[in-house]
């Protein structure tokens with residue numbers, strides 16, 4: 269396996285992996301399946317996206333986005349990480365996050381933040397093992413399929 273910066277050629281696979289995660293309802297409040305148009309702004313801009321390849325196929329991605337429009341928070345990036353269902357548990361998510369941490373640092377960000385569903389044990393374990401801190405829990409932060417969900421705020425200084 270190897271990690272690299274994503275390019276527009278990865279858009280289709282990224283969308284496929286992301287949509288698997290959306291359908292599972294364990295990772296995100298998003299429910300609308302994504303298209304390649306939705307991710308076309310993910311490449312080559314200020315906020316890095318990385319992919320992990322195994323035997324030439326992309327099996328995981330991690331991506332950053334703006335945390336806030338306020339200038340004082342410009343050094344903070346939000347992130348998310350997804351591994352293709354059939355490739356989980358093989359180290360791809362860890363490799364993607366390690367590459368994203370490096371890429372975000374090189375891009376000049378000073379902190380990564382995200383919100384993780386409290387019951388998303390794989391994600392919480394992965395992030396804790398990479399030096400993320402669980403800041404606290406937002407209760408009933410939003411609804412997924414009508415049900416309120418709590419989320420853990422995680423952060424890591426770069």
Ligand SMILES: CC(C)(COP(=O)(O)OP(=O)(O)OC[C@H]1O[C@@H](n2cnc3c(N)ncnc32)[C@H](O)[C@@H]1OP(=O)(O)O)[C@@H](O)C(=O)NCCC(=O)NCCS
Nearest residue numbers: 295348349350351356357358359360361362390391393394
């Ligand atoms: C979270 C996710 C990205 C982990 O990716 P992965 O490629 O399966 O993870 P890895 O094989 O690299 O495992 C890295 C670490 O994650 C944790 N982990 C992975 N699967 C786990 C599980 N089923 N239970 C508990 N911890 C787990 C472990 O700490 C593991 O380290 P270890 O192998 O040394 O024990 C993957 O489960 C996923 O895509 N989930 C759906 C999307 C999601 O929840 N994204 C996070 C929210 S943004």
